[in-house]
Amino acid sequence: MMRLMGAAIAALCLALPAAAQTGTPDAALLARGRHLVEVTGACGNCHTPMGPQGPDMTRALAGGNVFDEPPFRAVASNITPDPETGIGRWTDAQIARAIREGIRPDGRIIGPPMPLGLYRGLSDRDVAAMVAYLRTVPPVRNAVEASVYRIPLPPAYGPPVASVPDxxxxxxxxxxxxxxxxxxxxxxxxxxxxxxxxxxxxxxxxxxxxxxxxxxxxxxxxxxxxxxxxxxxxxxxxxxxxxxxxxxxxxxxxxxxxxxxxxxxxxxxxxxxxxxxxxxxx
Ligand code: HEC
Ligand code: HEC
Incomplete structure (x- = not known):
């Protein structure tokens, strides 16, 4: 009996990873979003505060890194869901538009060095996954200074992005x-x-x-x-x-x-x- 139960439990454990992979659509979307933001997209390389030991993951995506170049002094934004200092009050569509078109809800354009020309190519599915994941990261209260651009920023990086397939x-x-x-x-x-x-x-x-x-x-x-x-x-x-x-x-x-x-x-x-x-x- 014990042996049988052990075998049943072992079978269950073996089955679990496969079940988790198929999961609910939301879990799959969140996992995809986490991978895109944290790993392949490495948004934290700019948006997570950098210390001498590398990124401070206790304040992941809380912003504040300064990019001091001749044409600008850009400060990475707080992209955690903190309602006061982050993007907590933005709708999903507003966050997606900021990432893919570089336009904030109030119409202000986002400047370099965020690679906005290339983010226009993010697929509808992947930008939705990024937004879903960004909503789940721990909110961090961190008011960052405004960026200063000594070059004119374009009114837009191109026409509105309608739909991008995978x-x-x-x-x-x-x-x-x-x-x-x-x-x-x-x-x-x-x-x-x-x-x-x-x-x-x-x-x-x-x-x-x-x-x-x-x-x-x-x-x-x-x-x-x-x-x-x-x-x-x-x-x-x-x-x-x-x-x-x-x-x-x-x-x-x-x-x-x-x-x-x-x-x-x-x-x-x-x-x-x-x-x-x-x-x-x-
Ligand atoms: C933020 C800028 C930046 C991004 C993004 C970046 N790289 Fe690099 N990469 C560099 C720099 C700078 C070096 C050279 C560093 C050095 O020589 O010490 C480098 C070096 C390399 C090298 C080693 C080449 C050699 O001759 O030693 C490879 C391979 C490479 N990158 C591939 C990639 C790939 C693939 C990606 C995307 C997944 C990528 N890089 C993203 C800046 C970047
Ligand atoms: C090379 C650095 C860099 C990378 C990589 C980068 N960003 Fe940014 N991002 C910035 C800077 C700098 C700003 C602020 C620019 C400004 O003030 O106009 C910004 C602004 C933003 C904003 C606007 C927030 C606000 O409150 O106005 C959002 C949203 C955003 N980034 C999301 C992302 C996401 C998601 C990724 C990864 C897919 C990413 N960024 C990758 C540098 C970067």
Missing amino acids: PADNPVARGAYLANAVAHCMECHTPMVDGRNDFSRTGAGGMEFRGPWGVSVARNLTPHANGIGGWTDAEIIRAITTGVSQTGRPLAPPMAFWAYRNMTPEELSDVVSYLRSLPPQP
């Missing part, structure tokens, strides 16, 4: 979606000309990032000999998830290795397929 179900299309709309790899790794990415040279690298680490330069991620042409898949994945270059050199910030280390094996192999599909750039 990417086609093949590795290169999924990887392109992840590396652009979700993880904005290509924002950092594509050269900037006059303040805009030159997407005729997608992935060619060259952008400089200054911080407490000194200056880091985004590398060439195209399949050229100057890029990842001679790298194995495992070496590319190690760089993304642990911040170690092919030669073993530790990579400097601001890439979000701490978040990308939890990307799924499928996501990582899709991103590699996409990088290998790019036109090689010297």
Whole structure:
């Protein structure tokens, strides 16, 4: 009898993970949203207060990081559901519009360095998942200073986003979606000309990032000999998830290795397929 019960319990335990995966639509949507915000999208790389030890997860997404550059002094917003200092009073549609179109409920435009050009490509399903998850994070009271822009901001980043489907179900299309709309790899790794990415040279690298680490330069991620042409898949994945270059050199910030280390094996192999599909750039 005991043996039978033990077997029944073991069977139940084995069955549980599968049941949790299918779950209710809401649980699946929330899990997807958590993964997009915390891991692949790494919103916390900008929105979670950064200390010398990395992000302060006790105040996740509470804002306050300052991006001090010649054209602006931008301060990351508090995107927790605190009603006074965060986005607690915004509707789902208002949060989705802020992420995908860069427009706040009061009509004010959101400025750089938030990668708003690429977030326009987030699918309807994924932006809904992000919004659902953002509503569930612990509210943190943290009033952040206003950003100051010394450059004119555009009235909008494009026409209103009507509807964006999920990417086609093949590795290169999924990887392109992840590396652009979700993880904005290509924002950092594509050269900037006059303040805009030159997407005729997608992935060619060259952008400089200054911080407490000194200056880091985004590398060439195209399949050229100057890029990842001679790298194995495992070496590319190690760089993304642990911040170690092919030669073993530790990579400097601001890439979000701490978040990308939890990307799924499928996501990582899709991103590699996409990088290998790019036109090689010297
Ligand atoms: C590279 C840094 C960066 C990344 C990555 C980033 N943001 Fe932002 N975000 C900012 C900055 C800076 C602001 C404030 C800009 C301003 O003051 O106009 C902002 C503003 C916002 C706002 C407006 C909030 C308010 O109260 O006005 C929302 C919502 C938002 N971000 C959500 C997100 C989400 C969700 C993600 C991940 C998918 C994300 N951001 C990724 C830098 C970033
Ligand atoms: C916020 C900017 C930023 C984002 C976003 C970013 N990177 Fe990077 N990445 C860098 C910088 C800067 C370096 C170079 C660091 C150094 O040399 O110390 C780098 C280095 C790398 C390297 C190592 C290349 C080499 O030659 O050593 C790879 C591979 C890489 N990034 C892939 C990616 C992928 C894939 C993504 C998206 C999942 C991504 N990066 C997102 C800024 C970024």
